[in-house]
Amino acid sequence: MAANQRTIRTDYRQYCSHAGDEVRIETEFATPAEFLPETPPRIVHRSCSHYCVCNLHDKAACSFAVTLPQVILLPAQFV
Known part of the structure; x- marks a missing residue:
């Protein structure tokens, strides 16, 4: 594998009432370089x-819309 190789995997399919069709939730992974074999792939x-x-x-319907910012929930000890 080459460094920074990216792969896209379909996690699941479901009906979206906002789009009015069945949608695929896709995850893009970055695989580590060959000299880091223990490192797991990262979710991009x-x-x-x-x-x-x-x-x-006018308004995005879900968190999988690309334009929505990612919400990172921190444990209470970091807040």
Whole structure:
């Protein structure tokens, strides 16, 4: 494997009432270089296969729309 190789995997499919169709939730992974064999692949981002349809509306409907900022929940000890 080459360094910074990225792969996209479909996690699951579900019906989206906002898009009015079945959508695929896809995850993009970055695999580590060969000299770091113990390092697990990193998740680059998750997105919906119909994110363009959601972004054409005034308001995004879910967290898989690419334009929404990622919300990171921290444990109470870090807040």
